[in-house]
Amino acid sequence: MRISWLPVIAGAAVIGTVIRAAFFTPLEAKQGAAQKIFYIHVPSAWVAFLAFGLVAVASGVFLWIRDQRLDRFAESSAEVGVVFTTVVLITGPLWAKPIWGTYWAWWDVRLVSTLFLWFIYVAYIVLRGAVESPDLRARYSAVLGVLGALLIPFIHLSVYMFATMHPLPIVGKPSSPSLPGEMLLTLMLSLLSFTLLYFAFVRSRYHYAVERDARAETAGHDA
Amino acid sequence: MRSSVMPGRKQRGTMPETSFYYHLAYTVALGIYTAYALSLYIRRKRVRSGR
Numbered sequence: 001m002r003i004s005w006l007p008v009i010a011g012a013a014v015i016g017t018v019i020r021a022a023f024f025t026p027l028e029a030k031q032g033a034a035q036k037i038f039y040i041h042v043p044s045a046w047v048a049f050l051a052f053g054l055v056a057v058a059s060g061v062f063l064w065i066r067d068q069r070l071d072r073f074a075e076s077s078a079e080v081g082v083v084f085t086t087v088v089l090i091t092g093p094l095w096a097k098p099i100w101g102t103y104w105a106w107w108d109v110r111l112v113s114t115l116f117l118w119f120i121y122v123a124y125i126v127l128r129g130a131v132e133s134p135d136l137r138a139r140y141s142a143v144l145g146v147l148g149a150l151l152i153p154f155i156h157l158s159v160y161m162f163a164t165m166h167p168l169p170i171v172g173k174p175s176s177p178s179l180p181g182e183m184l185l186t187l188m189l190s191l192l193s194f195t196l197l198y199f200a201f202v203r204s205r206y207h208y209a210v211e212r213d214a215r216a217e218t219a220g221h222d223a
Numbered sequence: 224m225r226s227s228v229m230p231g232r233k234q235r236g237t238m239p240e241t242s243f244y245y246h247l248a249y250t251v252a253l254g255i256y257t258a259y260a261l262s263l264y265i266r267r268k269r270v271r272s273g274r
Binding site: 007011014018022031032033034035036037040041044080083086087090091094095097098099197201204205207208211212215 | 240241242244245246247248249251252253255256259260263264266267270271273
C-alpha cells in the first residue's frame, strides 16, 4: 500500500504544535489560558484567507484558459477554506466570551464580515451542487470564487477602518511583531503546521474530485 | 508600552479562570479537522469502490 506522507507530516505537525501551545508556551498574564486559543484561531484565519485567495487566483485563470484542473483545485480549496473559517467562527467567540464578556457583537465589522465570507463560500459549494452542466458550473462558480475573495483585504483592514472589539494584528502589520519570543515561535510553528494541513486537505480533496469525475465520465460512456 | 505578557510566570489566583473556554475551543477545532479528514477518507473510499 502506498503511503501519502503529506497528511502524516501535517497531522504530526499540528499535534506537535498543540502540545507546544498547551505545555511549553507561557500563559498570558491578563487573559490566562483563554489566550492560547490564539494559536488555533489565528492560523485557521490565515489558512482561510490563503484558501479563498487561491480559489480566486485559480478561478480567474480558469476563466481565461478553461483548464478543468484549475476548476477542481478551486472547488477543493473553497471547501477546505470553509472548514477553516468554521473553526475561526467557533474559536473566536469562545475566546471572546471570557475576555470581552460576550460571544458575538453584530455591530463589529470584523466579526460580521468574516461570517459573510463564510456564507459566500458556503453559497459557492451550494451553487456547484445546483448546476448540472459541468461547463456552466465551472464558469458560475469561478465568478463567485473571484468576487468572494474581494472581501479578504476588507476583513483584514476592517479593524483599522471601523470601531471594533477585535484586537489589531500583532504580526500581520507593517511594524515588527509585538509578541514575546516563545509565543511568537509557537505562533510561527502553528502557522506552518496549519498551512501544511491545508495542503494535505486540498491534495486529498483534489484527488477525490479527479476520481469522482473519472467515474462520472465512465458512467456516462456506459449509459 | 510594556507588554502584559509575562513568559514563564504562572499567576494563579490573579488570573481569570478561562481554561474551560480554552479546552472547549481546542476540542471543537481539532474535532472539526479530524471529522473533515475522515469525511475525505470515506468519500474517496466510496468513489473508488463505485458506491
